[in-house]
Amino acid sequence: MRFGIYLPPKAEGEKCPVLYWLSGLTCTEQNFITKAGSQQEAAEHGIIIVSPDTSPRGCNIEGEDESWDFGTGAGFYVNATEDLWKINYRMYSYITEELPHLISSNFPADSERMSISGHSMGGHGALICALKNPGKYKCVSAFAPICNPMQCPWGQKAFNGYLGSDKSKWESYDATVLVSTYSGPQLDILIDQGRDDQFLAAGQLLPDNLIAACTEKKIPLVFRLQQGYDHSYYFVCSFISNHVKHHAKYLNA
């Protein structure tokens, strides 16, 4: 597994908090590094940014490269339980356990202070990691996340393939559902969504469901529908500094 890591100047002298960035469908560890432009803000606040890959590669599982929204580059940040995938596709564990351990062993990272964010499928991943691990992540934010995978085509396809047809098993990987059962330290979620995002229109993202659930559950969420923006990294790049600042508020507190 490959990952990208940005070490701010502050890391030369001391341990810094870590922001884990989960990328979306078809991305590798490179997209964020090259396209997001997050380094300036991260340097200002002294935050390490780790950007892992979106799935294991070269597993030689049948059908892994068949579609762009399932298999390679589409790990969906779950621990697969279906036969073909369950050995290799354990992205949830990788992100929440293995990677942090690796980072803190090899880099000047403060293992006590970490936060998580992501785009699209990565947004979904960030949300579920934070919701499933109350208190582990100091902060969570997302760009155009898949808020309710159980209800959208992408999610249904992926969960079916990785988790089987028992929808009850899907629930534990659905942010909207997880919100309703969440109990833990107060979250402060920031979500940016491009208004002209085609996938929003296609009903893949379903932020309203999440908003409703958060409203219901009184989980603080600020959702910004950004006029004129689509699903691309131009959108991410435009608002990444807001998010880094948002994370810095909690990571450096």
Add this chain to the structure above:
Amino acid sequence: MSDEDVEAIPPSSFPVMLDETTKEYLFSTDEGTLSKASAETQVPTAHLDIGPEGLSFYNMDLYESQERLDIFTEELPSSRTEDEQFEAMEESNESRPRMEEEEYDLYTAEVSEMTRQYGIWDDKEDMEMGFQTQEPFVMVTQKQEPAVQNFKTWGEEPVKGEPKDRGAGEKRGSIHKTPAVDEGGSMETHQPCYPSEEDEPQSHEQHVGVRQYSEEAFEEEEWKEEVSQPMKASRGDTHIGESTGRWRDVFCMECRIAIRAFDKVFGTHKDHQVTKLSIAAEDTKVEIHKTMCKLEEQIAQMENFASHLEEIFITVEVAVPTVERTEEYTASDPDLKLSASLEFENDAIDFSDVRQMMDSINIVPAPSAPVINPQTPNSATSTSVRVCWSLFSDDTVEYYELYYNPVLEGTTAEENEEQDASMVKVKETYCTVLNLVPNTQYEFWVTALNTTGISPASERAVYMTVPSPPVIKKKVCRSCLSAALIRWESGNTNPVDTYTVELCEISRERSETAVTESIVGIPTYESIIQLLSGQSYLIYVRAVNIGGPSERSDSVIIYTTGTLFHLNEETAHSSLAISEDGFTFMFYGDEYTELNDITFSDNAFSRCVAIMGELIPIRGKHYWELEVEEQTEYRIGVAYEDTQRNGYLGANNTSWCMRHVTTPSRHKYEFLHNGSTPDIRITMHPKRIGVSLDYETGKLAFFNTELSQHIYTYKCHFLHYVHPCFALEKPGALTVHNGIEAPEYITFS
């Protein structure tokens, strides 16, 4: 006469006929007698009174008191008696040398001048007073033999046998000038008023010295009479023997007429004292001259005496109540340790003598116009001024009359004079005039009065009372972390010159009244004052005019912990009701607003039910919070001063606001500017909203303070200072909290 002659020289002695044939008489002034006397003790030791310090007192009474020339119309009783004692000295007066060696003193020079003017004196300048002033009199000599010219100065050794004039001259004493006129003579200053113990000798000297002139005149004549042998008169070359007896060239002392020498011997004047006419004439001149000198001196003395008395009068007058007070105080048994005795002898001082004396002095001229001083700084209050003036020291003044008039604006000088002036009678040269109007100019002038009359009025001086203190308009003062804006009203109907703001930093170490800073010369009714953040201050304002600063205004307390502003009620929409503390406003709904209640004030919002806070005119960061209900529909934000009052907040480019409305399905939050808003969804409905304004970075941010959650930030570029503004969309209430410290998380926005 023998050395041991202790007999008093008889008061009237006859000139002794020296020579029947030549009809020479020995007069007392003739040399023989004098030189003889010089060799002999003239002191009638039988009458010696050995006084203190081995001083002898002689019976000087050569003449009975009536015959003495009365210069004083009323004499000091005490001095009279003492003089008598010293008169005895006269007998031992030998020569009366008024030779060239004697120096003139200024006083006598003046007199000489006068006499010359009046033609009394011809050329006998040597007759004039060549008396020493420098040395004190020696009335009482040490009782050694007074070798002739030997009246020494006090304590000096006798100069034996010197035909020097100095001794006697000194002894005669100069015309002793009064201390006031004295040219630094070694004569101790003494008050010619109450001769105290110390003063006795000197005063006596003085008086006797003065008196001696008259004595001397007589003495000389007397001695002339006494001498029976022909003696050379020290004065000149007058020889008695030259008297022919044919003309009336002899002067009878008793009858005061010129007679013939013949008559003296054989006529009615047989028993009378006589003297040569020319001599008599000269003597008379001398006498007159002396008298004049004496008169001059006396006048000066009198004047001085009078003013001294007056001073004493005033001092005692002032002191008596002090004495009384002190007496009272000590009588009340205070718990004090005094080094002096507490028992008071408050002798009633009998002023009657002195008053008599004072009344007798009516030769005093009316005083000249006093000089009124300009106003000294800080001597005035808002209702009083302290007026000072001065007088010529030669003047005798009983009391002053101080007149004053307020200076009315727009009147001419003549009109001013026509007003009735108020008047205060005062004895001192200063007066604190009360019951005046603040911040007003008054014209003062003063006249001096004594028994003779009234002086001309002094120049007029303008004094001004200080202003009343200003009134700080607390409701429009505002502050922030680094500064405060203080506004006040003048507190005076007429304009003042400037204002002064005083700050007191309130801290535990300092007392509240310690002023830490003053800002002076403020020309307007407001001031922005730089302060330190996180402190409390007491701020006062004073009004200043030429009379000085007013009292402090009531204070206002300023906390620099946050931005503080008040709601400007003038801008409130008519449907808004504002609470008493001025920080909550309520909208009861349109149906409660009567049409006739709607005031169409230019400054009020007419459509948007809004109100503005005061302008925040200080650069930097500001923060305040608002409290609402979850269902409250509001608009909150900032706007320029000139934002359209008939518009809605946020609908134009002069205002920015966060808007909350509720729909049946959800809460809607908008961030309006220029009519547009981003699409923001919030899941938690803030009940307390923090607003952060940063002029430097051009940011206006909103927070859910309960969650420390950042909601939204405008990035704008403020062209002017802004006012906080608030509006209610439907009935509800909104409370402003300000003057609070901004939380730290607002920096991450």
